[in-house]
Amino acid sequence: MPRPTVLSNRAEALKPSLTLAISARAKALQQDGRDICSMSAGEPDFNTPDFIVEAAIKALRDGVTRYGPAAGDPELREAIADKLTQHNNIPSTATNVLVTNGGKQAIFNLFQVLLNPGDQVLIPAPYWLSYPEMARLAGAEPVVIPSSAEEGFSLDLDALEAAITPNTRLLVINSPGNPTGRVIERSEMLAVAEIVRRHPQLLVMSDEIYEYLLEEGETHHSFAALAPDLAERTMVVNGFAKGWAMTGWRLGYLVAPPEVIKAAAALQSQSTSNVCSFAQRGALAALRGSQDCVKSMAASFNSRRRLLTQGLKALDGLTLVPPRGAFYAFPKLPDHVSSSLAFCEAALEREGLALVPGAAFGDDRCVRLSCAVSHETIEDGLSRLEPLLASQL
């Protein structure tokens, strides 16, 4: 008898998302009539601004409904290159740009075209949970560089450099960061650049997807702008999901040297063909239109981030590195809590509070809370969190 479906080694090695179990359980409880307070959202709670929606509707009516170039709509690539040049101070042309199905596919494609089996990818923790899995899918080995809440989650530069071997191919940086909301300062970025200069085989992927979501007084630093001599070795990942509330549109981009873009476009041509053609017209409108919507959504996240930060600071037992960007907080749990997953399970079962366990982000001492919810939900969530911190789990 032939064996039934046998999965590839690749599929067998893939870790199922830790967060899925929690959100499935939260949904099941809600369906059973439980009152659930969810602070696990990873996306803006706004609708996409109208003028962007209108541009996509117009494109549909105008017949922008066919296949397009694999690398993206030429006008959109141009507009993204202009944005990088003017806004991020990274001189770019359309040949540097690949339009992708979200920032996620930009990272996936990049890892596929840069990494060989045996290559190592340096990933500072806490990290966005897809980086290690995507590195593994490309046959590479993720090498995690730990940090701690006590040290403000700052990059341990000595540990970073000590981890570099002849096989180290890529360093991942993410600022503002998910899950910590941490913004990498200019001096820290420059210190990382010094390390990269000392290791000519090392490339950098800078994930800047939360660039517009910054606390007042913070500045977003693009690695390639601070280290123009390393621009050829720096690949930028970004997208429209977080800044313009366009998560479901699946619109992101990769900015890299033309030969990398060519390879990633070839990969895309054999996998997804092109990003939805009329959705790209929406993205073009987003870049070309007024940025007031981005600013007002960012201001709203700032007010909610502050509410969450103040509330968490007032609770006994947590160590909080105040987030300065994105829409998350990543407090460290009291010492007696030994597992973030067990804590999140108890939070859900006992208090009806849905959080994301830090283990998903490479730090089992913490939990992630989102402030992309209403002020009332934040206050409700904080009041449900309090009794959990004192209790034995």
Ligand SMILES: Cc1ncc(COP(=O)(O)O)c(C=O)c1O
């Ligand atoms: C740090 C980070 N990078 C990339 C992404 C991918 O975003 P998208 O694929 O929705 O553009 C996310 C989404 O949550 C993220 O948090």
